[in-house]
Amino acid sequence: MEISYEPLELRVRNTLNIAHEGFSDDVFHNVLVRLEHEGVTGLGESAPFFIYGENQRTVLAALETLAPVVRKAGDPWRAERLVEELDRALGRNWSAKAAVEMALYDLQGKLCEKPLHCMLGLRAKDTPLSNFTLYLDGTEALHDQLRLVADWPVLKIKLGGPNDLEVMDLVRSEAPRAVVRVDANAAWEPRQALEMIRILVDYEVEFVEQPLPAGDIDGMKWLHSRSPLPVIADESCLRLEDVPQLCGRFDGINIKLTKCGGIRHALKMIACARALGLKVMLGCMVESSISLSAAGQISPLADYLDLDGNTLLEQDPFVGMKFDRCRLTLPAEPGLGVRPAG
């Protein structure tokens, strides 16, 4: 197998604002990975995020280290072994390793001419609806955005800003029938979170994602035992080893390929969550159709989906899984089912 990689710059239509230390950006610096074997090319994507300790520069450096391991592996059918070897060659760098594994699965699917979800024994029609996410863009921009999506079935609202209740009033007045989820992105303290969640019940919110800072596990135990709404771990749940301690502190986990190291790790997290009675959400970062279609391939296993990351892009350089008013259509093409746009 041969491996190559290059920066993949993704510009979003509107600047994204979330509650993490004033995070605001309009270009996302991802990395495209290609694996080639016998004239067939598999595509993968890394979507590094600074709060998880990675960026485009660290991903490119990690791929320099991982490339000889991939070349030496030779055979694309030794996925389990190769994933172990990648983990041994380099600790952490989960987003870089996820991209290699994604490309490997794409390659395998193309070699045997089957979509990955078929190879995993999953049916495309079992994919649940995905939410569409609205960001902290100020009430005026939010109002404009809400007008476009008011009749979409599932919305996720980023809270943790200075005017959360104003935002919720606006959401419910514009989208009275939508299922509404809230993501606080670790913005609240325990008592403030409980107070907010009690208020959010009146807005018929379905669940609240990551109300407290990632490491506040004690705070989550306190909050979980009192919360009238389900709470889902995102920043508190990166990889498989995090899952057991979240039981009794959260009702579910948000798995992202870029956090956990790829599809194989994600499948293990899903199995662990199910054994512990936790709900499973699959999420994304700002990503092209490559990463989103990879997550889409295992989406029939999830209870909740947040796979809208490419709808935010000015232009997605790839075509794959379709997002239409929260309904996802998995590609019928082999592997991840992704090809360059245009």
Ligand SMILES: [Mg+2]
């Ligand atoms: Mg989140």
